[in-house]
Amino acid sequence: MSNLMIFWGLFDLFMLGILLYMPIMRKEEAFFGTKVSEETYSTVGRKIHTRYCIWLILSFIQIQVIGLIISFYRTDMPYARLVGLPIFVVAAMIFYVVFARQVKPFQVIEENQRFATSLKVRHLSDYTSIGLEILIGLTIIIPMLILIYYYPLLPDRIPVHWDWKGNPDRWAEKNFFSVFFLPVVMIYLQGLFWLIKYGMTQVKMMLPAEHTAEYLAAKEEGLRVTMSLMDQIRLLQSILFGGLSLNILSGILSGGFSIKWILGLVVVSDMFILLICAYNIYKMMKIEDRLKAIAGKTYVQRESDANQWYAGGLFYYNPDDPALFVEKMVGYGYTMNFANKQVYLYIGYGLLLPVGLALLGILGKL
Numbered sequence: 001m002s003n004l005m006i007f008w009g010l011f012d013l014f015m016l017g018i019l020l021y022m023p024i025m026r027k028e029e030a031f032f033g034t035k036v037s038e039e040t041y042s043t044v045g046r047k048i049h050t051r052y053c054i055w056l057i058l059s060f061i062q063i064q065v066i067g068l069i070i071s072f073y074r075t076d077m078p079y080a081r082l083v084g085l086p087i088f089v090v091a092a093m094i095f096y097v098v099f100a101r102q103v104k105p106f107q108v109i110e111e112n113q114r115f116a117t118s119l120k121v122r123h124l125s126d127y128t129s130i131g132l133e134i135l136i137g138l139t140i141i142i143p144m145l146i147l148i149y150y151y152p153l154l155p156d157r158i159p160v161h162w163d164w165k166g167n168p169d170r171w172a173e174k175n176f177f178s179v180f181f182l183p184v185v186m187i188y189l190q191g192l193f194w195l196i197k198y199g200m201t202q203v204k205m206m207l208p209a210e211h212t213a214e215y216l217a218a219k220e221e222g223l224r225v226t227m228s229l230m231d232q233i234r235l236l237q238s239i240l241f242g243g244l245s246l247n248i249l250s251g252i253l254s255g256g257f258s259i260k261w262i263l264g265l266v267v268v269s270d271m272f273i274l275l276i277c278a279y280n281i282y283k284m285m286k287i288e289d290r291l292k293a294i295a296g297k298t299y300v301q302r303e304s305d306a307n308q309w310y311a312g313g314l315f316y317y318n319p320d321d322p323a324l325f326v327e328k329m330v331g332y333g334y335t336m337n338f339a340n341k342q343v344y345l346y347i348g349y350g351l352l353l354p355v356g357l358a359l360l361g362i363l364g365k366l
Contacts, residue, residue: 012085014274016060019092020053022331023099023312026288029299030329032100033313035306040106052099056092063088093314100312109303114209118216122201127227132235136190139238143245144183150249151179158248182245186238188353193234195349197227199342203334204323206302208295215295222287226333229280233273240269284332299327308339 023032028041036045067084151174158179160172172178205219243265291298305326308318313329319339328335336343 011270011274012060012064012088014278015085015089016056019089019096020056023049023052023096025331026298026329029297030313032096032103033309033311033330034100034103034107035110036103036106037108040108044106045103048099048102052095055095059091059095060088063091093311096314097311103312109306115300115302116207116209116212118205118207120216120220124198124201127197127201127224129231132231136235136238139235139242140183140186140190143242144180146246146249147179147183154179154248160248179248180245182241185353186241186245189237189241190234192349193230195346197230199325199336199346200227200334202323203325203327204321205327206300206305208297208300211294215291218287218290218294222284222332225280225283225287229276232276236269236273236276240265281332288332299329301329 028036028038028045031041031045032048063084154174156174157171158174160170160178160181200223203223205216207215207219288298305318305321308321309316309329316326316329316335316337317339318337321337321339323337324340324342325334326337327333336346
């Protein structure tokens with residue numbers, strides 16, 4: 001359990017670092033989602049960002065301490081501190097929007113810019129490794145086949161949840177849902193990743209009229225890095241959930257050993273996810289440096305598009321833009337144009353699992 005606590009602490013610190021760095025990832029080009037002058041960024045902007053960091057760090061410490069106190073005095077709630085992370089993220093978003101409004105009056109509008117648009121046609125196959133897909137498929141199929149084989153041997157009541165000491169604390173009747181829930185979630189998440197990957201092959205990239213070819217090459221490399229990161233997470237996620245799904249079997253057949261094994265699997269898989277995320281962020285930073293060297297800027301957009309970013313550049317809503325996926329103004333990667341009707345397909349798919357779980361809970365299946 002101590003290893004898990006260490007991992008959760010590291011993950012919380014990783015998230016804090018990302019949220020502290022997010023407003024300045026593109027420096028004066030998208031400072032809290034707003035383009036400002038270099039002078040504003042280095043003077044007034046530095047003071048605004050310092051105040052944002054202070055509020056963020058104080059909130060982080062306060063929420064973490066409260067979680068630790070609850071976990072210490074309420075031993076039946078050892079995971080109380082985990083609830084602090086989503087609360088902290090919500091608080092961070094509120095702080096971000098508040099400080100983004102302070103930056104908005106310093107916005108700089110670039111006029112008479114000239115842009116180019118890539119005519120490159122992307123195909124999903126260009127960003128897909130057959131070997132990787134086979135490996136992911138095996139991590140899904142093999143656990144399901146094992147569960148199918150042992151299903152008749154399982155008792156009528158099986159453990160479906162364990163406390164922090166590794167002892168079963170929730171049981172369920174043996175049925176398809178209780179045994180195959182995690183494999184179904186695995187398939188659902190893989191489908192979600194594929195849907196996002198397909199949408200990202202059609203991402204819109206605005207290009208400067210000068211040094212267009214070099215700029216486009218760097219942008220396309222950034223897209224490949226993002227696609228590769230998604231595939232790496234898909235693989236680790238399938239390994240993790242595949243092992244978790246077998247925990248029902250191993251817990252019955254081999255006692256507490258399975259719990260220690262599964263906790264180790266969780267820690268190792270999640271640590272790898274953190275490491276590959278950090279490494280790919282570093283790669284994106286290097287690409288941003290190349291873009292800056294090529295064209296003097298890492299992000300270009302039309303004035304009409306720039307006015308369609310909301311909440312400090314966190315959300316994009318532009319009915320006049322036909323693109324579904326666009327480059328993020330804040331941070332690295334891509335986001336969706338919430339004015340595009342196709343976004344409802346993604347929202348609908350994303351809600352399938354939580355809505356299904358809620359219905360099963362209402363029907364008494366959970």
